Structures are given as structure tokens and as C-alpha cells.
Amino acid sequence: MQDFFNTERMYAIAQIVRTLMPIMAAIGTVTSVIGLWKIFRKWNQPGFLSLIPFARGWIFGRDSNKRPRLLYSISDGVILLLTPIFYWIRATGTLTEAHIGGFTFYVDRSMIIITVIWAIAEVTRFGSSVYISANLVKKNGQKKRWILSWVLLPKLSRIVWGFSSRFVKEDAKG
Numbered sequence: 559m560q561d562f563f564n565t566e567r568m569y570a571i572a573q574i575v576r577t578l579m580p581i582m583a584a585i586g587t588v589t590s591v592i593g594l595w596k597i598f599r600k601w602n603q604p605g606f607l608s609l610i611p612f613a614r615g616w617i618f619g620r621d622s623n624k625r626p627r628l629l630y631s632i633s634d635g636v637i638l639l640l641t642p643i644f645y646w647i648r649a650t651g652t653l654t655e656a657h658i659g660g661f662t663f664y665v666d667r668s669m670i671i672i673t674v675i676w677a678i679a680e681v682t683r684f685g686s687s688v689y690i691s692a693n694l695v696k697k698n699g700q701k702k703r704w705i706l707s708w709v710l711l712p713k714l715s716r717i718v719w720g721f722s723s724r725f726v727k728e729d730a731k732g
Contacts (some may be wrong), residue, residue, distance in 0.1 A: 565655075565662065572653060572664040578647035586713050587641065593716025594618065600725070611635035615683075619690040621697045633683035640676050647672065667723040687712065697726055 594608035598617060609615050610682030622630075651666035691708035695701070709713045717727040 569664060576648055580649060583641060583645055590713045590716050593720035597721030611638040621693045622690045626686040629682055630686040630690050633679040636679040644672055
């Protein structure tokens with residue numbers, strides 16, 4: 559078992575994960591944009607707004623109060639802008655060993671500031687998404703269990719709501 563956790567093997571695993579993360583992020587981003595595009599079209603909004611940082615969060619949270627809508631819009635925009643930068647640096651940066659609490663991690667020291675900003679934006683977006691999701695579910699006349707889905711699995715929820723004819727905002731039904 560000790561041989562499994564040797565330095566060379568852990569470095570190789572870190573390299574594989576570092577390679578797969580941008581691919582998974584790209585898949586998640588594309589599906590998220592497609593789902594939002596379709597949702598926005600259902601709401602009689604231009605679908606291309608799902609591509610624009612800050613605007614997509616503002617449109618998505620349109621049924622919420624100004625403060626959560628603003629927090630969601632800003633944090634979503636920051637995440638949208640930082641994600642490609644983050645993964646570009648992850649793909650081109652240099653991993654160095656960091657020993658923390660008896661464990662060995664492989665990190666790119668230049669990523670610390672970006673990671674902290676990204677983490678703050680993620681926490682802010684998550685916090686405001688609870689309120690935004692509750693309003694979205696209520697406005698659509700859906701069951702409250704969808705709030706949990708929107709908070710924990712937003713990309714999947716965007717695809718389901720975007721492609722399903724069941725989820726059309728009441729004020730957009732014609």
C-alpha cells in the first residue's frame with residue numbers, strides 16, 4: 559500500500575487530474591450555456607445573453623430581489639471570466655510539492671490568488687443561488703424539491719429545464 563502513494567505515482571495522478579479538469583469544466587460550461595440559452599428563449603429573452611458574463615446571472619435572477627440578483631450576477635460573471643484563465647494556468651503552469659498536515663499536494667503557486675477569488679465567488683454564487691432558485695421554482699409553479707436540484711446540480715437543472723416543455727415561466731406562457 560505504501561508503494562501506491564509514492565511521489566512519482568502521486569505526481570502522475572496529479573498530472574492526469576490536471577489534464578481532465580479543463581475537459582470536464584468545458585463540458586459543464588457548454589451544457590450550462592445550452593440550457594440557459596433555451597431557458598432564456600422560453601422567457602422571451604435573447605439566448606445569446608447566456609454567453610455574456612454578468613448579464614446571464616442578471617437575467618437568470620430576474621424574479622429575485624435586487625441584492626441576491628446582483629450578488630449572483632457578479633459572482634457568476636467572475637467565475638465565468640476566471641474559469642478559462644484558471645484552467646489555462648493549470649495546463650501551462652508548473653506543479654510543485656507542498657507538504658501540508660502530513661500530506662503531499664502538488665500545487666501551482668501562481669494559482670493561489672485566483673483560487674481564493676474563485677472560491678469567494680463560488681461561495682457567494684452558491685449562497686445567492688438558494689434565494690434565486692426558490693424564486694425561480696415558485697414562479698414556475700414547480701415543486702420545492704427543484705430548489706435542491708438547482709442549488710446542488712445547477713448545470714443538470716439548466717439542461718432539464720431548458721429542454722423540457724414543462725418548465726416555462728408563468729408570465730412567458732402564451
